[in-house]
Amino acid sequence: MASQDAKLILYTNHRCPWAHRAHIALEELQVPFEEVIIDLDKPRTPEYLKINPRGLVPALSYNGNIIIESAIVSQFLADAYPSHLVPASNAPGGALRRARVALFVDAFSSKLTSPLFGLYTARTDEEKESIAAKFTEGLVKEVEPLLADANPFFGGSDKLTLAEVLTGSFVIRLKTLAGAGIYPKSISLSSLAEKAPRFARWVDAVSAHPSVTSIYDEEKIIEGAKARIAKLQAASA
Numbered sequence: 001m002a003s004q005d006a007k008l009i010l011y012t013n014h015r016c017p018w019a020h021r022a023h024i025a026l027e028e029l030q031v032p033f034e035e036v037i038i039d040l041d042k043p044r045t046p047e048y049l050k051i052n053p054r055g056l057v058p059a060l061s062y063n064g065n066i067i068i069e070s071a072i073v074s075q076f077l078a079d080a081y082p083s084h085l086v087p088a089s090n091a092p093g094g095a096l097r098r099a100r101v102a103l104f105v106d107a108f109s110s111k112l113t114s115p116l117f118g119l120y121t122a123r124t125d126e127e128k129e130s131i132a133a134k135f136t137e138g139l140v141k142e143v144e145p146l147l148a149d150a151n152p153f154f155g156g157s158d159k160l161t162l163a164e165v166l167t168g169s170f171v172i173r174l175k176t177l178a179g180a181g182i183y184p185k186s187i188s189l190s191s192l193a194e195k196a197p198r199f200a201r202w203v204d205a206v207s208a209h210p211s212v213t214s215i216y217d218e219e220k221i222i223e224g225a226k227a228r229i230a231k232l233q234a235a236s237a
């Protein structure tokens with residue numbers, strides 16, 4: 001178990017959904033940490049590249065030990081500070097629960113997050129609709145069934161779990177960008193509620209949770225998404 005006196009520094013940027021994962025974990029665990037904002041609009045400094053040679057956020061310093069990659073950072077925090085987020089692997093039922101969370105995160109990332117990234121570079125309405133259809137198929141076939149017992153959070157939990165730590169930043173962006181009409185109509189919130197009602201209820205609960213909203217700035221995310229789409233479209237024109 002981690003000491004409450006451990007010194008944590010999170011290298012982050014609030015617009016990054018991967019870094020947002022670490023914020024959700026830290027907020028939920030109520031672990032004090034120092035925050036260093038990395039300017040993603042400028043080349044990384046040699047100092048930061050010594051911390052994370054990949055040049056990405058997030059990175060976590062734990063008593064001077066550097067941990068990179070958001071899923072590894074989040075899992076480390078959940079393991080280092082035992083809590084309701086996930087049971088230890090040697091707790092009764094712990095290994096099975098961890099396997100269930102891992103499958104959910106895998107399904108969410110491969111069937112939902114990956115297609116959504118494709119929307120940023122899609123040029124025609126046909127292309128967008130084909131991505132939206134792939135998203136909806138993955139949602140209905142693979143993700144909706146894994147939320148059968150969500151109450152309101154993963155696996156019947158009334159508190160946030162590691163499943164939401166690893167997906168919540170994408171869930172809240174999905175709600176924002178679908179609501180703002182940046183995503184095609186076929187993945188609008190009302191359409192999702194019809195095709196995948198459990199998912200829609202879960203999205204509402206996750207997006208309203210204070211640990212998920214704590215660093216989230218909806219306006220900036222909409223602005224950023226519009227700017228990124230324009231930039232990617234211009235680059236591929």
Ligand SMILES: N[C@@H](CCC(=O)N[C@@H](CS)C(=O)NCC(=O)O)C(=O)O
Nearest residue numbers: 016017018040056057058069070071
């Ligand atoms: N696989 C990495 C992805 C992190 C990532 O892509 N971070 C982006 C910001 S969202 C980044 O740092 N990009 C560097 C850049 O924009 O130059 C993780 O999960 O931590």
